[in-house]
Amino acid sequence: MVPVSYYLSLSAILFTIGVVGVLVKRNPIQVFMCIELMLNAANLTFIALGRYFGTSTGEMYVIFALAVAAAEVSVGLGIIVTIFRVRQSIDLDDSALLKS
Amino acid sequence: MNLQLAQLILWLPLLGFLFCSTSGLYIKDRALQKRLTTIIAPGVVLAAFAIALFVTLQFGSTSREIIALLPGASIYDPWIRFGGFRVNFNEVLDPLSLVMALVVTGVGGLIHVYSIGYMKEDRDYTRFFTYFNLFIFMMLLLILGDNFLLMFVGWEGVGVCSYLLISFWFSETANARAGNKAFIVNRVGDLGFSLGIMTIWAYFGTVSFYTPQHRGVLELANHVGHVLDVTGAVVPASVITMICLLLFVGAIGKSAQIPLFVWLPDAMAGPTPVSALIHAATMVTAGVVMLSRCSFLFVHSAVALQAVAWVGLATAFAGAAMAMVQTDIKKVLAYSTISQLGYMFMACGVGDFTDGIFHVVTHAFFKALLFLGAGAVIHSMLGEQDIRKMGGLKKKLPSTWAVMLIATYSIAGFPLLSGFWSKDAILESASRSFAGNGMLLYAGGLITAFMTAFYMNRLMWKTFYTRERFTDGQLHAHQHGDSDESGHADDTHDGGSVHTSPSTMMWPLFILAVLAVGFGWFAGPFGPGGGDLLRKFLEPSIAPLSLGGLQPQADLLSPMAGYILSSLIAIGGLSLAAVLYGRRMETGAILDPVAAEASPLVRLLKNNLGFDAVYNIIFIKFGGLLAERGLMRGVEADTINAAGDGIAKSVGGISHLLRRMQTGYVRNYALVMLVGVVTLMVGMLVGVMQH
Numbered sequence: 001m002v003p004v005s006y007y008l009s010l011s012a013i014l015f016t017i018g019v020v021g022v023l024v025k026r027n028p029i030q031v032f033m034c035i036e037l038m039l040n041a042a043n044l045t046f047i048a049l050g051r052y053f054g055t056s057t058g059e060m061y062v063i064f065a066l067a068v069a070a071a072e073v074s075v076g077l078g079i080i081v082t083i084f085r086v087r088q089s090i091d092l093d094d095s096a097l098l099k100s
Numbered sequence: 101m102n103l104q105l106a107q108l109i110l111w112l113p114l115l116g117f118l119f120c121s122t123s124g125l126y127i128k129d130r131a132l133q134k135r136l137t138t139i140i141a142p143g144v145v146l147a148a149f150a151i152a153l154f155v156t157l158q159f160g161s162t163s164r165e166i167i168a169l170l171p172g173a174s175i176y177d178p179w180i181r182f183g184g185f186r187v188n189f190n191e192v193l194d195p196l197s198l199v200m201a202l203v204v205t206g207v208g209g210l211i212h213v214y215s216i217g218y219m220k221e222d223r224d225y226t227r228f229f230t231y232f233n234l235f236i237f238m239m240l241l242l243i244l245g246d247n248f249l250l251m252f253v254g255w256e257g258v259g260v261c262s263y264l265l266i267s268f269w270f271s272e273t274a275n276a277r278a279g280n281k282a283f284i285v286n287r288v289g290d291l292g293f294s295l296g297i298m299t300i301w302a303y304f305g306t307v308s309f310y311t312p313q314h315r316g317v318l319e320l321a322n323h324v325g326h327v328l329d330v331t332g333a334v335v336p337a338s339v340i341t342m343i344c345l346l347l348f349v350g351a352i353g354k355s356a357q358i359p360l361f362v363w364l365p366d367a368m369a370g371p372t373p374v375s376a377l378i379h380a381a382t383m384v385t386a387g388v389v390m391l392s393r394c395s396f397l398f399v400h401s402a403v404a405l406q407a408v409a410w411v412g413l414a415t416a417f418a419g420a421a422m423a424m425v426q427t428d429i430k431k432v433l434a435y436s437t438i439s440q441l442g443y444m445f446m447a448c449g450v451g452d453f454t455d456g457i458f459h460v461v462t463h464a465f466f467k468a469l470l471f472l473g474a475g476a477v478i479h480s481m482l483g484e485q486d487i488r489k490m491g492g493l494k495k496k497l498p499s500t501w502a503v504m505l506i507a508t509y510s511i512a513g514f515p516l517l518s519g520f521w522s523k524d525a526i527l528e529s530a531s532r533s534f535a536g537n538g539m540l541l542y543a544g545g546l547i548t549a550f551m552t553a554f555y556m557n558r559l560m561w562k563t564f565y566t567r568e569r570f571t572d573g574q575l576h577a578h579q580h581g582d583s584d585e586s587g588h589a590d591d592t593h594d595g596g597s598v599h600t601s602p603s604t605m606m607w608p609l610f611i612l613a614v615l616a617v618g619f620g621w622f623a624g625p626f627g628p629g630g631g632d633l634l635r636k637f638l639e640p641s642i643a644p645l646s647l648g649g650l651q652p653q654a655d656l657l658s659p660m661a662g663y664i665l666s667s668l669i670a671i672g673g674l675s676l677a678a679v680l681y682g683r684r685m686e687t688g689a690i691l692d693p694v695a696a697e698a699s700p701l702v703r704l705l706k707n708n709l710g711f712d713a714v715y716n717i718i719f720i721k722f723g724g725l726l727a728e729r730g731l732m733r734g735v736e737a738d739t740i741n742a743a744g745d746g747i748a749k750s751v752g753g754i755s756h757l758l759r760r761m762q763t764g765y766v767r768n769y770a771l772v773m774l775v776g777v778v779t780l781m782v783g784m785l786v787g788v789m790q791h
Binding site: 024 | 763764765774
């Protein structure tokens with residue numbers, strides 16, 4: 001059986017990739033993918049630890065997280081489509097209206 | 101005996117004021133409003149006089165009665181209760197307040213009636229009577245209030261009414277300025293008065309004159325040789341002197357004594373009835389009334405009394421000197437008022453408060469008469485006030501001439517007229533001054549009396565006897581040029597010639613003339629009821645000198661010799677003017693006008709002895725400079741505003757730096773969030789590991 005530390009390490013690596021992606025990417029689609037990556041890293045942790053402790057609580061949380069992520073993506077994509085319609089660009093650095 | 105009626109003396113004029121001030125809201129018919137004002141405004145004052153007379157007759161041998169001012173209230177009800185500070189809302193009925201209430205409502209009522217005719221054509225007829233009724237109310241509050249605070253309310257109230265009425269025709273800048281001057285100069289005096297009241301509160305623990313428990317200031321001062329406070333401790337003599345001097349500063353301002361007299365001549369800018377009522381008969385005597393009310397304090401301070409006497413004498417002399425060179429009929433009378441007020445102060449200063457009040461009363465009669473007579477002259481001359489342009493009016497205004505003549509002889513101290521008795525009583529008391537300087541005060545008083553007789557007869561000659569120095573054509577032009585701005589010129593008369601005044605303007609003059617002749621005899625030493633009626637009546641309100649351990653000196657002259665000397669002085673002054681002007685019937689001037697203008701003495705006298713110039717330099721020029729350069733630029737702009745601006749600028753600068761943090765890039769915010777979360781988690785981990 002694969003030790004739980006492997007799962008947790010993988011999860012940490014995925015989460016870090018996600019964080020770095022959110023910080024450096026200028027394309028909102030890519031940023032979204034990175035956010036999904038972070039969510040799934042967390043989900044992986046939940047499942048691994050749930051299995052390790054022999055409870056189903058972790059799996060329950062994952063289902064919640066998937067549902068929330070799905071809702072979030074649909075709203076997020078809607079916003080991106082609207083921004084594109086208005087500005088003909090979805091570059092995040094172009095959407096810096098608050099600065100001035 | 102029901103003295104509760106006395107509440108009405110005060111409230112009736114207030115009702116009149118409320119009616120006049122609000123009638124415009126619900127009476128749309130201006131003619132009706134004017135008719136109602138004509139009835140109500142003088143009516144309430146005359147009714148108040150009737151009540152005051154009734155109360156006085158009921159008063160009998162009662163020495164003092166304190167009654168609550170509000171109907172149904174108790175004399176123990178507080179007006180202000182603030183910590184240990186308690187003031188009641190009561191009025192004190194005693195001989196002093198009743199005598200003054202009679203004068204104010206009586207002379208005030210007559211002047212109200214006179215004003216009906218005088219102000220008939222004025223656009224602001226109702227406004228005039230609004231102020232007049234308010235003035236009577238405030239003056240009565242000053243007189244009747246049973247504590248310093250109510251007196252102060254009345255004191256300020258009459259000041260406001262004086263201001264409003266001096267600048268009644270405010271569309272003329274000069275009138276508005278005169279009102280400002282009167283109000284601002286009075287601030288100086290009022291500061292002294294209010295400091296005096298605060299000192300009284302600090303040392304006595306009360307500001308009431310009399311209280312039901314006999315713990316009022318005047319009752320506490322009613323001990324031979326010392327003054328107690330409410331706890332029974334002795335108040336130091338130096339404090340009494342300080343209080344008296346501070347109160348005296350207030351009296352100097354209100355009663356136009358040196359050095360604060362400069363406002364009174366300018367106050368003649370108001371309508372003539374205002375000059376008669378406020379600036380001759382009543383308000384300006386408030387200082388004398390206040391000193392008399394506080395006589396129980398003043399007799400304990402020989403220093404303060406001496407100050408009062410000398411300021412009084414100096415003012416009497418200087419006022420008379422300045423009156424001799426004036427060419428405006430009302431200004432002659434204004435300086436004469438200053439001079440006569442000086443006499444009253446001199447009387448108070450030698451401890452003879454009773455004769456000070458005696459002179460207040462007789463002066464109210466003959467000076468009101470003089471002003472109203474002058475008003476009738478001005479009215480007939482269609483607004484002309486310059487006596488150089490009058491002359492020969494005796495033929496045209498015989499009844500005005502007659503009453504003016506009576507008043508002139510009365511103020512000059514012609515034997516047996518009212519002014520003779522009161523002035524002689526003052527001179528006699530001055531000659532017996534407790535400080536031993538009676539000779540100086542008496543001599544000064546006599547010289548002033550001579551000057552008074554001279555300048556008053558000068559006025560009469562210039563106005564009534566010498567050849568006419570105007571033509572009907574001038575009057576005609578004057579009427580059309582001036583009637584709108586002066587407001588009181590009568591447009592309905594036949595145009596172009598001197599015209600007589602309506603009967604409502606004449607019969608108050610006749611009543612005052614009777615009083616100016618007879619009141620002095622009635623209240624004086626040879627009057628009915630064994631003589632000295634006023635002195636005996638006032639006795640409970642006035643402190644004797646012996647209370648402060650002071651003693652009048654022996655007589656300089658026997659009373660009869662004093663009467664003869666005063667009579668000679670008065671007749672001498674009157675005759676000198678008659679002789680000098682009798683020789684110059686054509687020009688009506690003793691001095692050549694050009695030479696007079698060039699004389700430095702005349703110029704000094706015409707310019708208020710230079711007081712105006714000094715005040716101008718000190719307060720307006722130097723004070724203005726200090727305010728503008730020092731306070732406005734130095735303190736306000738460079739310090740206060742600079743500090744405010746500095747704070748605002750530094751906040752702005754910091755904000756400018758902080759603004760750079762807001763890049764608008766989502767990833768920057770995400771990074772900050774990450775840093776925050778990491779910091780938080782590190783902190784939590786450290787916390788967990790430490791346990």
